[in-house]
Amino acid sequence: MEIKRLSAQSWRFDPGVPVVGAAAVCGPKEGEGPLGKDMDHIFSDLRLGQKSFEKAEQLMQMQAARIALERAHLPMENLDFFCGGDLLNQLTPTCFTARTLGASFLGLFSACATSTAALSLAALAVASGAVANAMALSSSHTCTAERQFRYPNEYGSQKPPYSQQTATAAGALVLSRSGQALAKLSGVTLGKVIDIQITDPFKLGPAMAPAFADTVSAHLRDWQRQPEDYDLILSGDLGRHGSAIALELLKRKGIHLPEKQYADCGLLLYGEDDSVFAGGSGCGCAASVGFGHILRRIAQGELKRVLLVATGALLSPLANQQQETIPGIAHGVILEGIGNAAQEKPLDNPSENSSRIPFEGGNEDA
Amino acid sequence: MEIKRLSAQSWRFDPGVPVVGAAAVCGPKEGEGPLGKDMDHIFSDLRLGQKSFEKAEQLMQMQAARIALERAHLPMENLDFFCGGDLLNQLTPTCFTARTLGASFLGLFSACATSTAALSLAALAVASGAVANAMALSSSHTCTAERQFRYPNEYGSQKPPYSQQTATAAGALVLSRSGQALAKLSGVTLGKVIDIQITDPFKLGPAMAPAFADTVSAHLRDWQRQPEDYDLILSGDLGRHGSAIALELLKRKGIHLPEKQYADCGLLLYGEDDSVFAGGSGCGCAASVGFGHILRRIAQGELKRVLLVATGALLSPLANQQQETIPGIAHGVILEGIGNAAQEKPLDNPSENSSRIPFEGGNEDA
Numbered sequence: 001m002e003i004k005r006l007s008a009q010s011w012r013f014d015p016g017v018p019v020v021g022a023a024a025v026c027g028p029k030e031g032e033g034p035l036g037k038d039m040d041h042i043f044s045d046l047r048l049g050q051k052s053f054e055k056a057e058q059l060m061q062m063q064a065a066r067i068a069l070e071r072a073h074l075p076m077e078n079l080d081f082f083c084g085g086d087l088l089n090q091l092t093p094t095c096f097t098a099r100t101l102g103a104s105f106l107g108l109f110s111a112c113a114t115s116t117a118a119l120s121l122a123a124l125a126v127a128s129g130a131v132a133n134a135m136a137l138s139s140s141h142t143c144t145a146e147r148q149f150r151y152p153n154e155y156g157s158q159k160p161p162y163s164q165q166t167a168t169a170a171g172a173l174v175l176s177r178s179g180q181a182l183a184k185l186s187g188v189t190l191g192k193v194i195d196i197q198i199t200d201p202f203k204l205g206p207a208m209a210p211a212f213a214d215t216v217s218a219h220l221r222d223w224q225r226q227p228e229d230y231d232l233i234l235s236g237d238l239g240r241h242g243s244a245i246a247l248e249l250l251k252r253k254g255i256h257l258p259e260k261q262y263a264d265c266g267l268l269l270y271g272e273d274d275s276v277f278a279g280g281s282g283c284g285c286a287a288s289v290g291f292g293h294i295l296r297r298i299a300q301g302e303l304k305r306v307l308l309v310a311t312g313a314l315l316s317p318l319a320n321q322q323q324e325t326i327p328g329i330a331h332g333v334i335l336e337g338i339g340n341a342a343q344e345k346p347l348d349n350p351s352e353n354s355s356r357i358p359f360e361g362g363n364e365d366a
Numbered sequence: 367m368e369i370k371r372l373s374a375q376s377w378r379f380d381p382g383v384p385v386v387g388a389a390a391v392c393g394p395k396e397g398e399g400p401l402g403k404d405m406d407h408i409f410s411d412l413r414l415g416q417k418s419f420e421k422a423e424q425l426m427q428m429q430a431a432r433i434a435l436e437r438a439h440l441p442m443e444n445l446d447f448f449c450g451g452d453l454l455n456q457l458t459p460t461c462f463t464a465r466t467l468g469a470s471f472l473g474l475f476s477a478c479a480t481s482t483a484a485l486s487l488a489a490l491a492v493a494s495g496a497v498a499n500a501m502a503l504s505s506s507h508t509c510t511a512e513r514q515f516r517y518p519n520e521y522g523s524q525k526p527p528y529s530q531q532t533a534t535a536a537g538a539l540v541l542s543r544s545g546q547a548l549a550k551l552s553g554v555t556l557g558k559v560i561d562i563q564i565t566d567p568f569k570l571g572p573a574m575a576p577a578f579a580d581t582v583s584a585h586l587r588d589w590q591r592q593p594e595d596y597d598l599i600l601s602g603d604l605g606r607h608g609s610a611i612a613l614e615l616l617k618r619k620g621i622h623l624p625e626k627q628y629a630d631c632g633l634l635l636y637g638e639d640d641s642v643f644a645g646g647s648g649c650g651c652a653a654s655v656g657f658g659h660i661l662r663r664i665a666q667g668e669l670k671r672v673l674l675v676a677t678g679a680l681l682s683p684l685a686n687q688q689q690e691t692i693p694g695i696a697h698g699v700i701l702e703g704i705g706n707a708a709q710e711k712p713l714d715n716p717s718e719n720s721s722r723i724p725f726e727g728g729n730e731d732a
Contacts, residue, residue: 003494005446005496005497005498008447008497009470011496051688055688080374081556085475089455089684090681092684095680095682095695096559096690096693098559098695099559099693102559103558104375105556105557105695106474106476106483106487106556107474107475107483108475109456109457120472124491124494128493129370130369130554131374188496190447190470191471192469193462193464193465193468314456316455316461317456318420318455319456319458319462322417322418322420324458331472
């Protein structure tokens, strides 16, 4: 596998790193949304029978990890390398998931951009030959993240209309040099930290939009491509306001991203549900939508090439209290179909070994 | 550069990734210790003239980054990739350092094992050809970490005798395929999460010791080496109790690590100073001692091959309140001399371009 540096931010993998396993799981509200049918597991309550929401988030991660491994026909003990993260201090759920998985582990924090940060690292590790296979995973949970970054949901606090709802969801991908590929990862554009001096902890879409525009424009420059070269350019969780700002910023850079070629994972996840205000947010958006719904459409040949750009707001409550700003970051990965092979083995037609996995949006708790 | 997978945890780089820049900086207490003479900068107070200790930690990181870049003769704008982390929630200091550096960025959290986690990733990125150069950095600060994980130092709380003092220190290394090498990084053994069910947030050395023993034994197995093949096997911050437990655990695995070949960065940093109780701790230990004192000895030909194993206790205050345990993790890297070339250009004999850098333990504030 050739790894080629295109710029300080972009690397190309040729012919691309095979994606051999994928899973997306979510909470009840997300399961009722328009993408519920593409979720591998929908938990019917936010606690998952656990004593705390943090333990529930960890269980949700494990469910995603188990399904992704099973779909990859990879026994847990054969997993070489695990990387990922979540929104919680010290990446608590992810560290405990790493304990269960037992693989070598690097924890990553890029706020809500962690899904593609982890995917970039997993792809680099597999493509370079350092590891035989790797799992990238990330998650968020509305009850753990909201109470850490803003107010506990139980307070019933007022929210400004530009606020977003942290998604309760997790997604995992398994990359491997062997096994049957569902899709391939053919390149990475890592983000830089971009700060436009926003300090309002509810205004995260606008805080992340410039990072999205920066990463997308760097990506198109490095690959010498136009937006039309992608079936879809997806942001992670910019929401309504962040999306509008991002498209305008791209326009000012001379890049016209047509609306039909653009979507936001946080908006796709909840559809027209306006109880989430300006849209969904959290690592779980890009992870569950990108590694679930979108990957499924790629594997089925419906989408040929997608640029998934998860976006993160580097909000620190402690720094915020010290009048510091909330910079943004966005990491992009190219996911592509592998041609006929993918269509011969659609995700909705599980092989014998993985028939225990609910492929059609199961709704049973673990 | 060949990258060879030796096991699920270990990769070998052949002929090794050149280390072209290095820096270690610290606070006043650490500067008074036995390694003060090998620090590139000693800050005379814990606030560095900043409004908060968090901002001070970030400034300390930047000082390490600037010296490492200068020593590498690499202008900041030519840095491709930056990775690293610290102990604070959301890696706040590191994210703001990434904003200043302007390079593509991945934030990592492996608690006090973050220094070698970042070094492993930076080496992989450079060795694979994905980036031309990379900086790995990590830091800790006693006033930011203690108040987040235990009690603010200002409380003057009682501490058990097995507690450790978080070091105020930072270290940075620059890896690059071009430039004059001070040393080389020839291999990585990533750690797994190992949990022996400790729940006392002061008992971190014992919580990390089994992870250290696990990583060291995996490393020796994968490279088919004995402890004697290393001039030094260094733990990051096991402290007195953790070190004793680690050596005993290795013995039970059939590995006799002679005392003269073993050292702990946290103990080296403070020497006989018993005001730090069982020793130093924090990302800053392995980063400042490993990337400063030890790298200097390697560059000068005094040490030929060192295994640096930073150790992390995955302590989460929130999980701790929920009666969860504190698992450990440890990541190892091999640092080696490059032979005569290194001796021709010792770190203490700066070239013209880097003569502004205090090589002999400067004690002026930034």
